[in-house]
Amino acid sequence: MALFQSVFGMLYQFGDTFAFLVISCAGLAVIFGMMGVINLAHGEFIMCGAYVTASAARAGLPLPLAILTGALVAGLVGMLVERLVIRHLYHRPLDSIIATWGISLIATQGVLIVLGSTMQGVGTPLGSIDVGGRSYSLYRLVLMACALGLLGGLYVLFYHSRFGVIARATIQKPQMAHALGVNTGRMYGLTFGLGAALAGLAGGLYAPTMTMVPTMGSTFMVESFVTVVVGGADIFVGAAPAAAILALIKAGLTAWYGQLFGQIGLLVTVILVIRILPGGLSGWLKGTTR
Amino acid sequence: MTRTRPNLASLMAGAALALAAAAPGFAQDGPIKIGVLEDQSGDFAAATTVKVHAIQLAAKEINDAGGINGRPVELVIYDTQSDNRRYQEFMRRVLQSDKVDVVFAGFSSASREAYRPIVNQFDGLAFYNNQYEGGVCDNNMIVTGAVPEQQFSTLIPWMMEEYGPNVYTLAADYNFGQISAEWVRNIVEENGGTMAGEEFIPLGVSQFGQTIQNIQSSDADFVVTLLVGAAQASYYEQASSANVGLPMASSVNVGQGYEHKRFTPPSLANMYVTTNYIEEIDTPASKDFVERFHAMFPDEPYINQEAANSYIAMNLYKQMVERAGTTDHDAVRAVLAEGDVCFDGPSGNVCLDPKSQHMSHTIYLAKVNDDHSITFPKVWEDIEPYWLGDAGCDLTKNDPSAQYTPSSPPPAQ
Numbered sequence: 001m002a003l004f005q006s007v008f009g010m011l012y013q014f015g016d017t018f019a020f021l022v023i024s025c026a027g028l029a030v031i032f033g034m035m036g037v038i039n040l041a042h043g044e045f046i047m048c049g050a051y052v053t054a055s056a057a058r059a060g061l062p063l064p065l066a067i068l069t070g071a072l073v074a075g076l077v078g079m080l081v082e083r084l085v086i087r088h089l090y091h092r093p094l095d096s097i098i099a100t101w102g103i104s105l106i107a108t109q110g111v112l113i114v115l116g117s118t119m120q121g122v123g124t125p126l127g128s129i130d131v132g133g134r135s136y137s138l139y140r141l142v143l144m145a146c147a148l149g150l151l152g153g154l155y156v157l158f159y160h161s162r163f164g165v166i167a168r169a170t171i172q173k174p175q176m177a178h179a180l181g182v183n184t185g186r187m188y189g190l191t192f193g194l195g196a197a198l199a200g201l202a203g204g205l206y207a208p209t210m211t212m213v214p215t216m217g218s219t220f221m222v223e224s225f226v227t228v229v230v231g232g233a234d235i236f237v238g239a240a241p242a243a244a245i246l247a248l249i250k251a252g253l254t255a256w257y258g259q260l261f262g263q264i265g266l267l268v269t270v271i272l273v274i275r276i277l278p279g280g281l282s283g284w285l286k287g288t289t290r
Numbered sequence: 291m292t293r294t295r296p297n298l299a300s301l302m303a304g305a306a307l308a309l310a311a312a313a314p315g316f317a318q319d320g321p322i323k324i325g326v327l328e329d330q331s332g333d334f335a336a337a338t339t340v341k342v343h344a345i346q347l348a349a350k351e352i353n354d355a356g357g358i359n360g361r362p363v364e365l366v367i368y369d370t371q372s373d374n375r376r377y378q379e380f381m382r383r384v385l386q387s388d389k390v391d392v393v394f395a396g397f398s399s400a401s402r403e404a405y406r407p408i409v410n411q412f413d414g415l416a417f418y419n420n421q422y423e424g425g426v427c428d429n430n431m432i433v434t435g436a437v438p439e440q441q442f443s444t445l446i447p448w449m450m451e452e453y454g455p456n457v458y459t460l461a462a463d464y465n466f467g468q469i470s471a472e473w474v475r476n477i478v479e480e481n482g483g484t485m486a487g488e489e490f491i492p493l494g495v496s497q498f499g500q501t502i503q504n505i506q507s508s509d510a511d512f513v514v515t516l517l518v519g520a521a522q523a524s525y526y527e528q529a530s531s532a533n534v535g536l537p538m539a540s541s542v543n544v545g546q547g548y549e550h551k552r553f554t555p556p557s558l559a560n561m562y563v564t565t566n567y568i569e570e571i572d573t574p575a576s577k578d579f580v581e582r583f584h585a586m587f588p589d590e591p592y593i594n595q596e597a598a599n600s601y602i603a604m605n606l607y608k609q610m611v612e613r614a615g616t617t618d619h620d621a622v623r624a625v626l627a628e629g630d631v632c633f634d635g636p637s638g639n640v641c642l643d644p645k646s647q648h649m650s651h652t653i654y655l656a657k658v659n660d661d662h663s664i665t666f667p668k669v670w671e672d673i674e675p676y677w678l679g680d681a682g683c684d685l686t687k688n689d690p691s692a693q694y695t696p697s698s699p700p701p702a703q
Contacts, residue, residue, distance in 0.1 A: 009503055016499040109331060116591070117335040118520070123554030124531035134506045137531040140499065209527055210496055211552070213520040215333055219496040254500040259491050260463060262500075 008131050013255060016140050018247035019147035022240065023206070025224040025231075026150055027199030029239045031192060033228050034171055037086060038093060040100040042199055042224060043217025044107035049074040049200025050207035050216060051111070057122045057207075066122075067204035071197045078196020082189050090188070104217075111214040119212040139208065146205055150198075151240055158235070167191050222263075226270045232280020242281050245269075321364035322357070322617055324349070324604075325384030327395035327405070332372025333494075333519045337547045337594060338397045341419065342367060343587045344597035345394055348604035350586065358608045359615065366390055372397075374404040381405040385412040391617040392417065392607055394600060398518065399423060399466040403693070406431065410691050415619045417607065419599040421541060421566070423469035424648075424675075425694040427683035429623065433648045434599040434606070434640075436566045438473040439677040441541040444653050444670050445564040446477045446514070449539045454511030455483035458536075460501065460525070461516035463490035469695050470516050470541065476696055486510035496521040498528045505534060512537040515561075523549055530557035537562065544568060548592035550662040561658040562667075566651040567598035567637040570664040579636035595637075602635045602649075606642060609633065623647075627686045638671070645684045648675035 024046070031039045053070035057063050081103060089096040126138035158164035169177045170187040178184045202220065210216060227246055231238030249269055254262035277284045326345050329338040349363045357363060366388045368380040377396065384390045385408065393409070393416040396402040402418055409416045409430045417432050424437035450457070457478045461467030467490060475485055486508040489501055505513060515538050517525055526549060538561040543549050545565030550558045569580050569592060579601070583593050607622075610631055614621035625631060632641040638652040655668040682700040683690070694700050 009507075013500050013503060017497070020497055112331050112335065117331075117339055118552055118591070120552055121527065121554055123557065124527055126531075128531060128533035134503065135533040135535075137528065137533075139531055209524060209531065211520045211523040211527075213333070213336060214331075215520065216496075219494055219521045251500060255504075258489050259495050259501065263492055263495070 005131065005134065009134065010251070010255070012136055012140070013251040014247050015144040017251045017254075018243055019140075019143045020206075021223055021227045021243035021246055022147040022151060023143065023202045024220040025227040025239055025243065026154065026235070027195045027197070027202060028224045028228050029195075029231065029235045030198060031195035032225075033231065033233050033235060033239065034168075035090075035188070035191060035195070036093065036171075037090070037192070038097045038100065039195070040097060040221075041081070041104040041107065043219075043221045044104045045074045045078060045196045045199035045217070046203035046206075046220050047107070047111065047214065047217040048077055049203030050210070050212060051115070051119065051203075052200070053204035053207045054119060054122050054212055058120070063122070063125055063208070067201065067207075070204035070207070071201035074200020074203065075193045075197025078199075079189050079193035081196070082192035086192060087185070087188065108214045108217075115214070117213065121210070121212050122208050124208045143205060150201075151236070155236055163190070223266070226266050228280075229270055230273045230280055232277075232282035232284075234282035234286070237285050238280050238282030241285075245281075319361065321362045322392075322611070323364050323366055323388065323390040324607075325380075325388060325390035325393035325395070326365055326367040327370050327377060327380050327384065327393060328367075329372040329397050329401075330369040333521065334372040334397045336520060336552075337596065340590060340592065340594060340597040341394075341397075341600045343590060344583070344593075344600040345604055347583060347586050348601045351582075352604065352608055358611050370395075370401065372401075374398075374401050377401045377405040378408060381408045381414075382412075385409070385414045391415075394419060394603060396420060397596070398464075400464050402426075403465065406691075413619065415622065417600075417603040419603050420596055421546070421599075423466045423473070423695075424677060425469070426692075427646060427678055427685065427689075427694060427700065428691045429647070429685050429689035430619075430691070431647060432603070432606075432626070432642065433646075433675075434603045435596070435649075436541075436564075436651050436653065437648060437675050437677065438470060438541070440566070440651050440653055440673045440675060441564040442470070442473050442477055444673065445539055445541065445562065445655065446474060447481050448655065448668065449512050449537070449562060450478070450481055450483050453537050455481070456486040456509050456511045457483055457514060458487040458505050458508055458510035458512075459485065459489070459514045459516065460505075461488075461490050461514075462518040462522060463492045464518075466518065467491075467516050471514075472696055474514050474516075491517065491522055493519055494521045496524040498525045501525070502529050502532045502534060505529075505536070506532075510536060512539055514538070515540045516542060518542060520547075523547060523552075526553060526557045526561075530559075536560075539563075541565075544656055544658060544664070545595040548594060550658045550664065551592055553662075555662040556660045558658045558662060559660045563656045563658075564653050565595045565656055566640075566653055567595040568654070568656060568664070569593040570656070571637070571654060571666070573638070575634070575638070576636050598636045599649075602633055602637070602640060605633050605635060606631060623685075643675055643679060644686050646675055646678035647685055648678065650674045 028042045049070035052073045053066045056066035056069045124139050128135040170184045231242035249265045250262045253265040328341045370376040419434045421435040459471045461471040544563040610622045610625045613625045627644045629644045641650045653670040657665050
């Protein structure tokens with residue numbers, strides 16, 4: 001029983017960290033990993049999703065619908081931002097860093113001025129279950145399921161749908177896709193919007209578990225960039241296994257030495273990966289199978 | 291960005307001041323300039339914007355009543371953005387180019403330690419109006435916030451008596467959390483208890499899954515939460531949804547970040563906090579303060595202990611300058627050294643201690659109920675900030691400008 005308890009505990013912590021990494025990096029994996037736009041406003045799309053979710057839930061919408069509303073609004077905001085700013089910077093990656101950083105500052109400060117320094121949260125639903133004398137939050141298990149569902153859904157979307165094929169074609173060979181009659185401008189906009197919506201979804205899913213403040217997005221930034229950089233350009237070959245490996249490192253180190261070493265472990269891993277595997281996990285995996 | 295705009299009158303007063311620079315006696319007739327460096331944006335803004343408002347309220351009341359020695363008070367306000375470098379930048383600016391008479395500055399202990407050397411360098415005078423880990427023995431600093439001997443020597447023995455001797459500490463990983471945790475550890479040992487665990491959380495961490503599990507597998511009777519900032523505040527929601535179910539004790543929650551107002555009940559239920567003021571305190575003085583505050587700032591989300599301390603500090607400064615007849619720092623400190631600088635304000639009567647330049651407090655034990663309402667199971671009156679003085683800090687004799695802790699006390703004289 002003691003063994004079962006500790007194994008379940010370890011699995012739960014691993015799953016919890018894995019879910020956090022996958023959910024928080026999915027949007028960034030699309031915008032940064034696939035499209036190559038270094039999006040420093042990723043955290044603010046997350047904040048947008050969280051704020052919309054909390055407002056909608058407190059206005060009486062059921063939580064799952066509120067979360068979807070949050071993702072939708074973040075996606076629409078993302079498409080607007082793409083149209084106004086990002087579109088002009090696709091071939092200027094360094095300028096896109098400055099532009100998205102600026103957007104992030106404007107968003108954080110704007111929310112602070114308009115909505116104040118804090119907002120009431122919605123409270124975590126579902127309660128807890130007891131396993132071997134310890135209690136665990138049920139909602140966290142839902143988050144793990146969401147992470148797996150998210151990966152599955154994105155796989156189907158990008159590899160088994162018309163939108164996915166065209167999106168990948170547009171991003172890999174824009175001229176060719178354009179020549180074949182694809183409206184590449186619209187595809188870029190939709191893909192960026194999808195990335196922003198995924199970020200909004202992350203915010204919505206984590207809104208019930210976190211403090212609602214304008215700077216809340218920044219707590220997702222390190223983890224999501226680390227996961228995408230370690231993973232490389234491809235979400236499935238890269239980000240998913242990267243999240244699994246990083247979750248193992250982080251959960252393990254946090255369990256043995258505390259939160260500080262969990263953070264250190266993440267950052268040391270990303271330094272090693274950048275040094276040894278500049279293309280990330282997906283670059284390396286694809287390189288060896290070629 | 292949020293600097294108060296100088297109006298025409300103060301511009302002219304400033305010009306007059308410049309013209310009269312050669313005649314020091316005349317300069318005394320301009321406004322008394324007070325620098326205000328507080329976080330109005332960034333991670334700490336939720337707890338600190340109200341401090342600026344409290345200072346504005348006090349300034350308005352002082353000016354309406356004829357100023358300090360007939361001189362009006364003028365505030366020079368900068369937003370330090372929860373960023374230690376901003377504190378250093380703006381502290382230089384208020385002392386060097388704005389030439390303020392006194393500065394009210396700082397929320398986190400990291401920011402205080404960032405600006406304190408600059409106050410020393412320019413021989414300024416700064417009020418730190420925050421509860422903190424204690425131990426600052428510095429002639430240039432006056433501290434109105436509560437310190438560990440006021441918050442922990444009361445709270446921890448009471449909790450151990452009520453819930454049991456095994457204590458788990460969860461603290462933010464910087465000077466405040468580390469030194470406060472040391473205090474908790476010492477007090478637990480002195481009272482015959484044991485530390486069931488101790489964990490330090492880096493600032494900005496918002497995911498507590500593993501920490502919650504560590505607490506559950508320890509045999510803790512209650513958890514001391516010394517978490518700081520909006521990100522770390524996510525702990526309560528997560529611990530509550532995992533049904534940890536242990537009572538919590540804190541020196542920073544409720545009284546600072548009003549988590550009981552921001553979070554959905556019952557995530558903060560069974561939290562015990564020692565604080566020298568919160569707006570729920572049910573005395574005529576407190577009610578009157580809350581009423582005046584809301585008259586000027588109707589949308590204020592919460593009036594916390596730091597707001598009360600900032601308001602008290604303004605009034606203490608007024609009293610000291612009036613008694614000294616000048617804003618000269620040595621003269622102001624000479625008044626403080628007389629040992630009878632007291633103010634009967636929103637939190638009851640408080641006095642400044644000449645040895646440490648810290649303040650005595652009435653300490654309220656606030657309990658958060660299941661519906662997040664507040665009750666006060668116990669009140670300790672007139673708790674002195676005795677530790678620094680007992681340990682050997684005496685600012686009336688010498689000025690080490692240092693911060694001491696129980697494990698590194700002042701050197702023996």
